[in-house]
Amino acid sequence: NAGVTQTPKFRVxxxxxxMTLLCAQDMNHEYMYWYRQDPGMGLRLIxxxxxxxxxxxxxVPDGYNxxxxxxxxxxxxxxxxxxxxxxxxxxxxxxxxxNTEAFFGQGTRLTVV
Amino acid sequence: GQNIDQPTEMTATEGAIVQIxxxxxxxxxNGLFWYQQHAGEAPTFLSYNVLDGLEEKGRFSSFLSxxxxxxxxxxxxxxxxxxxxxxxxxxxxxQNFVFGPGTRLSVxx
Numbered sequence: 001n002a003g004v005t006q007t008p009k010f011r012v013x014x015x016x017x018x019m020t021l022l023c024a025q026d027m028n029h030e031y032m033y034w035y036r037q038d039p040g041m042g043l044r045l046i047x048x049x050x051x052x053x054x055x056x057x058x059x060v061p062d063g064y065n066x067x068x069x070x071x072x073x074x075x076x077x078x079x080x081x082x083x084x085x086x087x088x089x090x091x092x093x094x095x096x097x098x099n100t101e102a103f104f105g106q107g108t109r110l111t112v113v
Numbered sequence: 114g115q116n117i118d119q120p121t122e123m124t125a126t127e128g129a130i131v132q133i134x135x136x137x138x139x140x141x142x143n144g145l146f147w148y149q150q151h152a153g154e155a156p157t158f159l160s161y162n163v164l165d166g167l168e169e170k171g172r173f174s175s176f177l178s179x180x181x182x183x184x185x186x187x188x189x190x191x192x193x194x195x196x197x198x199x200x201x202x203x204x205x206x207x208q209n210f211v212f213g214p215g216t217r218l219s220v221x222x
Contacts, residue, residue, distance in 0.1 A: 031209070033210070035212075040121070042200060042212045042213055042215045043200065043202075043212040045209055048208070050208065056208070058209065090155060090156070096207060097204045097208065097209055097210055098143040098204050098207035099143065099144065099161075100161075101146060101148075101158035101161060102146075103158075104156050106154070107154075107155055
């Protein structure tokens, strides 16, 4: 059972380049999330989805876009990368978040130079 | 709005007991989660409290007071492998999770 899988695990981008991070889960979860984690700031929610075909903004959505075309996949896009987007990105999924925990992928370490 | 606060760092000795506090101010709150995160790894679930009181799970216990907006994680018989960050999180109207900044615990021999 793979759980939540993120690709890639590491990436270096130049300022202005674009990229897509892929998150896949095999637990049939409805809810999926993208967080970024920076030193001293904990996990901050970028975007989330409450089901296939839906997306919503979180706390820090600017500069990112997402899509949830299939229930098992949640994509995070950076259209024009900036150094401020250097971070560790975590994808997570859950059943209803009001009473069940989130399962996390292993993270993507992104550096924008 | 959502606001969750935890101490930034704590240090304790192997074999001791440590209590990590978390205060929260959130609307649409259902329950409080605790996660453990080792350096360079993903967070993993430790506990969930929805009712007031203490939940015990082996060496780890978690407490919740909804009226005070307060929770703590109690770690007993500390081991070196418990050195990690501990994150408290609240669900947000059942839509997503809001995390605190995390407490980095160092266990010394």
